[in-house]
Amino acid sequence: MSTLRARAIELKPGLLPATVRSVWPLVAGIGIALTLQFFAKPVIGDFYAKVLLDIGTSIILAVSLTMVNGFTGQFSIGHAAFMMVGGYVSGGIVYYGSLLLFGDVDMAGGLVSSMIEGRDVPLVTRGDALFAVSLVAGGLAAALCGYVVGLPSLRLKGDYLAIVTLGFGEIVRVLIQSQTGDVLYTVEEMKERPFVGIAQMFTTPSDEWVTPIVLSLGGALGFSGLPFYSSLFWVFLGVGITLLVAYRLKESATGRAFLSIREDEIASEAMGVNTTQFKVRAFVIAAFFAGVAGGLFAHSIGVQLNPGELGFLKSFDIIIMVVLGGLGSISGAAIAAAIVTILPELLRNPAPLLKVWPVFAGLAALLLIATVFAAATGRRTRPLIAWLCIVLALLGLGFGARAAAAAGHNLGDYRMILFALALILMMILRPQGLFGVREIWDRSLWRGIAESLRAPAKKGGTSR
Amino acid sequence: MTPTTDAVLAVRSISKSFGGLKAVQDFNLTLPRGSLRGLIGPNGAGKTTVFNLLTGVYRPDAGSVTLAGRNITGLRPFRIADAGLSRTFQNIRLFGELSVLDNVRLGCHVRSQHGVFRSIFRTPYHRGEERAIEASARRLLDVVGLLSRAGEQARNLPYGDQRKLEIARALATEPRVLLLDEPAAGMNSQEKIALRALIQRLRKEFDATILLIEHDMGVVMDICERITVLDYGKTIAEGTPSELQSNPAVIAAYLGAESDCDIDANHAKGGR
Numbered sequence: 001m002s003t004l005r006a007r008a009i010e011l012k013p014g015l016l017p018a019t020v021r022s023v024w025p026l027v028a029g030i031g032i033a034l035t036l037q038f039f040a041k042p043v044i045g046d047f048y049a050k051v052l053l054d055i056g057t058s059i060i061l062a063v064s065l066t067m068v069n070g071f072t073g074q075f076s077i078g079h080a081a082f083m084m085v086g087g088y089v090s091g092g093i094v095y096y097g098s099l100l101l102f103g104d105v106d107m108a109g110g111l112v113s114s115m116i117e118g119r120d121v122p123l124v125t126r127g128d129a130l131f132a133v134s135l136v137a138g139g140l141a142a143a144l145c146g147y148v149v150g151l152p153s154l155r156l157k158g159d160y161l162a163i164v165t166l167g168f169g170e171i172v173r174v175l176i177q178s179q180t181g182d183v184l185y186t187v188e189e190m191k192e193r194p195f196v197g198i199a200q201m202f203t204t205p206s207d208e209w210v211t212p213i214v215l216s217l218g219g220a221l222g223f224s225g226l227p228f229y230s231s232l233f234w235v236f237l238g239v240g241i242t243l244l245v246a247y248r249l250k251e252s253a254t255g256r257a258f259l260s261i262r263e264d265e266i267a268s269e270a271m272g273v274n275t276t277q278f279k280v281r282a283f284v285i286a287a288f289f290a291g292v293a294g295g296l297f298a299h300s301i302g303v304q305l306n307p308g309e310l311g312f313l314k315s316f317d318i319i320i321m322v323v324l325g326g327l328g329s330i331s332g333a334a335i336a337a338a339i340v341t342i343l344p345e346l347l348r349n350p351a352p353l354l355k356v357w358p359v360f361a362g363l364a365a366l367l368l369i370a371t372v373f374a375a376a377t378g379r380r381t382r383p384l385i386a387w388l389c390i391v392l393a394l395l396g397l398g399f400g401a402r403a404a405a406a407a408g409h410n411l412g413d414y415r416m417i418l419f420a421l422a423l424i425l426m427m428i429l430r431p432q433g434l435f436g437v438r439e440i441w442d443r444s445l446w447r448g449i450a451e452s453l454r455a456p457a458k459k460g461g462t463s464r
Numbered sequence: 465m466t467p468t469t470d471a472v473l474a475v476r477s478i479s480k481s482f483g484g485l486k487a488v489q490d491f492n493l494t495l496p497r498g499s500l501r502g503l504i505g506p507n508g509a510g511k512t513t514v515f516n517l518l519t520g521v522y523r524p525d526a527g528s529v530t531l532a533g534r535n536i537t538g539l540r541p542f543r544i545a546d547a548g549l550s551r552t553f554q555n556i557r558l559f560g561e562l563s564v565l566d567n568v569r570l571g572c573h574v575r576s577q578h579g580v581f582r583s584i585f586r587t588p589y590h591r592g593e594e595r596a597i598e599a600s601a602r603r604l605l606d607v608v609g610l611l612s613r614a615g616e617q618a619r620n621l622p623y624g625d626q627r628k629l630e631i632a633r634a635l636a637t638e639p640r641v642l643l644l645d646e647p648a649a650g651m652n653s654q655e656k657i658a659l660r661a662l663i664q665r666l667r668k669e670f671d672a673t674i675l676l677i678e679h680d681m682g683v684v685m686d687i688c689e690r691i692t693v694l695d696y697g698k699t700i701a702e703g704t705p706s707e708l709q710s711n712p713a714v715i716a717a718y719l720g721a722e723s724d725c726d727i728d729a730n731h732a733k734g735g736r
Contacts, residue, residue, distance in 0.1 A: 003638065004575040004596055011599075012592030022586045245584050252586075252594065253578035256562070256570045263559035270519055270553075272545035272574025272637055281580055328561075437561045444615070 029240025037112060037233035049115065049232060050301060055341045056235035057297050060242045062321035062337035063330055064289035067246060069319070070328035070437075071255065072282045073262025074154065078165030079290050080314035081172045082142040086291025087298035087305050088176060088217055090138030091226050094299065096213060097130050098227065099187050107227040115231050115301050131229040135238075135295040142291025143284045145172075150283035155276050157265065161283075169315060176307040177220040181211030185225075222306035229299040238296055239334075242289050246330045249285070258282050259328065259437070320419050324426060326433025331440040336433075340419070343397075347412035350401035353394070360395045364388060386429040393422070472497045472673050473549070473641045478517055478527030478537075487513045489697045491527070493675075495641060500667060500674045502688035502705075504681075506717060509694040511677045512554055515643050518675075519551050520544040532640055546574050548640035552630040552647060554677070560619030564610055567618050567629055568601035571636025604632040607669070608662060624655040628662070635666070641673045642666070648680045656680065660687055685709070693717065 041049045061079065068076045098105045108127030111119070145168075153164040184190055190213060194200060197212030217223050249255045257278045260268040269275050298305040321340050325332030346353050367388040374381045397418070401411040411418075426433065438445040475493040479486070488510045495501055503511050516522045518529055520541040528537045536547050550571075559567050576597060582590040605611040608628040613621065618629060627647050634642055647663075648656050660683060666672045678684045684691060685705040693701040693708060695717040701708055708714050 004572060004593070004600060005577075007596035007600065008576075008589060008593035010592070011595040012588045015588055018586065018588040018591055021591075248584050248586060249580070252583035252590070253569075253573055253576050253597070254580055254583040256566055257573055257578065259562055259566075260559050260570045260573075263561055264557045266521070266541075267553065267557035267559065268570075269541040270521070270545060270551055270557075271571050271633065272542045273570075274540075274542045285580070444617075 025244050026241070029244065030237060033233045033236040033240060034112075036236050037231055041115075041232055042117065046115075051342060051345055053115070053230060053232060053235050053300055055338045056232070056239045057230075057293050057300065058318075058321065058337040058341040059239050059334045060235075060289055060293040060296070061318045062325065062333040063242050063246050064286040064293070065318050065322050066325070066328065066330060066333040067249065067258070067282045067286045069322050070326075070333065071250065071258035071262065072279050073327070074279055074283070075159065075162045076165045076283070076286070077162050077312075077315050077319060078149075078167075078169035079286070079318045080310045080312070081165070081169035082146060082287040082290035083294035083297060083314070084169075084172050084176065084307065084310040085145050086135075086138035086142040086294030087310070088138075088223065088294075089141040089291070090134040090295030091223050091298040091305055092214065092217060093134035093137055094131055094229065095183070095223070095226055096190065097134070098127070099184075099190060101126065101130065103187065105225055105227055107229065109227070109229050109231075112233045113229045113231045115228060127227075127229070131234070131299065135234075135292050138295035139288040139291040142294065143288035146284045146287025147280065150280045150287075154279040154283060166312070169312060173307045173311050176217065180215045180217040180219045182216060182221075183218045183223060183225060184213070184216050218305070220307065222304045222309075223298070224304055226299055226305060228301040230296045230301070235296050238289075238292055242292075243330060243334065245285070245289075250328075250330060254278070254281070262328070320423065323423065323433060326435035326437065328437035329433065329435035329439055332433055332435035335435075335440070343418070344412040344415050347397065347401045347415065347418075348405075348410055350398045350405070353398040354402060357395060357398060360391055360398075364391045364395060367391060382429075389425065389429060390434075393425075470497050471495060472532050473518075473675070474530040475518070476528045476530070478514075478524040478529065480513060480517055480522055480525050486697050488517060488694075491517075491694075491697075491699060493692065495673055495675060497673055498667065498671055499690070500663070500676065500688055502684040502691035503675060503677045503694065504679075504684055504691060505694035508696075509717075510697040511694055512645060513697075514694070515551055515645055515675075515677065518544075518643065519549055542574070545637055545639075548638070549643065550634040550637040550639035550641075551643035552627070552634050552645055554645040554649065556623075556626045556630060558618040558626055558629060558633070560617065562618060563614065564605065564616050564618050564621065564629055565598070565601055565614040568604050568632050568636050569597050571604075571633040572597040572600060574637050601632075601636060604635050607635075607665070608632045609658075623650045624652070627651065628659075631662070631666075635670065635672075639672070641675065644674060644676045644678075646677055646679060648678055648683050656683060659683065663687055 036052070044052070061083065065076065065079045068074050095105055098108060102108050108125060109131060110122045110125040110128050112124055113128050113131060114121070149164060149168050153160045184193065193210055193216070194212045196214055197209070200209055249258070257268070257273045260271065260273055261275050261278060265275055297303060317340065321337040322333050324340065325334070325336030367384055371381050371384045371388060374384055404411045435445055471494045473493065473495040475491060477490045477492055478488065479490055480488045491514055493501070503514065505511050513522065517524050520539050520543070523538045528535060530536070531547050531549055534547055536544050536549070539547070559570065562570070576593055577589070602611060602614065605614055608631055610625060610629055610632065613625070618626065621629060627650070631644065631647060648659055651659060663674065664687065667674065676684070676688060688705060690702065690704055691708055692699055693714050700713045700717055701711045703711065
């Protein structure tokens with residue numbers, strides 16, 4: 001009999017207040033998503049709405065990967081594979097579901113799903129329900145894959161997960177490229193095909209097999225013709241739920257168990273944490289959200305679901321976001337996801353960044369003065385220099401991109417080089433990432449800067 | 465050695481070899497409820513290996529470990545923690561990036577009902593439990609005198625405080641038996657006096673049964689009721705502190721050992 005359990009029952013809040021406190025963030029999330037969809041989109045215009053859409057999808061991916069690479073300290077480098085699984089499952093359900101239910105694959109969503117202004121449709125329709133179901137199904141399929149991949153590899157310590165996830169990513173990509181057939185266009189075509197096609201393996205010679213419906217996903221050419229259901233509403237509803245789940249996990253017994261595994265697996269196990277079980281849990285939850293993000297990605301405007309696009313490089317993009325943001329920081333991953341997504345756009349067209357350059361210049365000047373002051377009086381300068389570099393880098397990128405554009409180059413083509421440089425700088429100046437394990441609202445995160453201004457540096461003190 | 469009926473921990477002739485090295489041979493131990501036992505021996509005698517065998521880090525080659533009547537031999541470490549055996553580490557193993565409070569809260573993990581869905585949906589029970597965990601973690605921090613540093617990152621604590629935090633974290637698992645691996649290492653003499661007081665307090669307030677590895681003879685001789693002496697993996701003596709001080713085998717093990725044991729020998733001679 002644990003005294004903790006007795007105390008917990010004693011301290012339990014009432015059902016009503018607990019429910020209100022549990023539910024209100026979700027209601028707020030729905031509100032924000034609706035606001036973005038119906039009030040922000042007309043203001044910012046189609047182009048920026050699309051950029052915002054991509055940012056949202058990236059945030060879901062980065063925050064979900066943070067649960068594995070950041071919280072539990074395991075290293076997964078195949079996150080895009082779960083995105084691919086979710087995208088294809090969700091795409092298949094919407095595409096063939098639409099054919100069966102509505103007779104064609106045209107967009108059948110209501111206003112919540114629309115990225116186009118002035119469509120004369122109700123707020124929510126059957127199409128939206130189909131899309132929502134497909135997202136959950138895509139997430140569940142990815143989570144199942146995560147379980148199958150994670151259970152054997154997470155039992156072992158070390159880099160096995162990295163190797164296995166890398167392999168899994170390639171397997172999924174190659175299977176979709178080589179084993180799936182052309183997309184079907186009509187209900188008549190569908191009726192000629194078996195649904196799963198296991199029976200034909202026993203009854204038909206192999207050279208007469210027909211591709212079943214579940215494998216008619218476009219092959220190497222990509223899954224074309226998916227309706228564009230992904231709107232700001234759906235994407236930011238997904239972002240809201242992902243952030244809420246990540247935050248609640250981190251700030252609970254479950255999250256402490258995740259983090260303890262990263263900090264010291266032996267001590268964690270000695271304190272009673274079933275480390276294998278918790279690593280698998282984190283991995284499965286992350287895979288679920290990657291699958292949902294894949295579904296949102298598949299139905300985004302201007303995207304054609306293509307196995308080549310969701311290979312290793314995409315996984316690496318997500319890792320960059322997580323590492324830049326700080327391993328274990330939810331807000332860090334979200335902000336880094338936004339930066340990494342928006343950067344190619346800004347490099348192509350730096351005008352919006354340059355419009356506010358005096359703000360950045362002022363910030364840089366302030367930081368410079370503070371650094372000089374700190375150095376002159378023997379205080380710690382390191383955190384200040386790190387932030388100064390970040391601001392200067394952004395400013396430099398803006399002007400650099402404008403100069404490059406004037407000379408007829410697009411700096412966005414060099415983004416992988418720039419990311420590599422940023423990562424190297426990061427390793428030198430802030431190896432723990434922008435926010436480390438902490439969140440943007442943690443006061444201790446900013447205490448480093450405050451302290452370097454207030455107290456003189458201690459000799460041989462820690463370097464943070 | 466006759467097994468006592470109210471023995472909370474009973475170890476029957478466990479052994480462990482690493483290749484040709486017999487790290488622990490035929491180790492026996494019976495801890496009555498509420499007792500405080502010392503485990504000493506020169507460097508490399510196998511003391512920490514005994515801890516690792518008891519807590520499941522290593523699986524014993526032979527023998528059995530029984531905790532409160534339940535056979536826990538060869539279970540994985542988290543199951544043994546669940547059964548009620550908790551430890552601190554010789555080379556401190558705190559969760560450095562986490563706060564002092566979170567380190568202790570993690571210790572409560574094993575007694576909590578930590579479901580993923582409870583955490584996500586924050587059920588009333590989950591909220592109550594988080595409150596209970598926080599209250600109990602704060603109480604334990606108060607006991608070891610670290611409450612004022614609850615919000616700091618564990619790795620920023622001074623060495624002596626880190627050892628105390630390890631004790632608080634181990635206590636948070638509500639253990640039946642507490643294994644302390646050199647809690648006084650790296651402490652100055654004042655901290656050592658405080659540590660003795662702390663261990664006495666744990667016995668009184670938490671009714672703790674403690675197995676203590678310690679190199680500091682002053683601490684061991686002062687607070688332990690009985691002491692087991694290991695040398696080269698074998699138990700060479702067991703008895704009360706005064707019995708051992710005149711035991712020729714113990715004196716030989718310490719004074720007759722190689723040069724790297726000189727420090728221990730000095731402790732044994734001088735007492736402090």
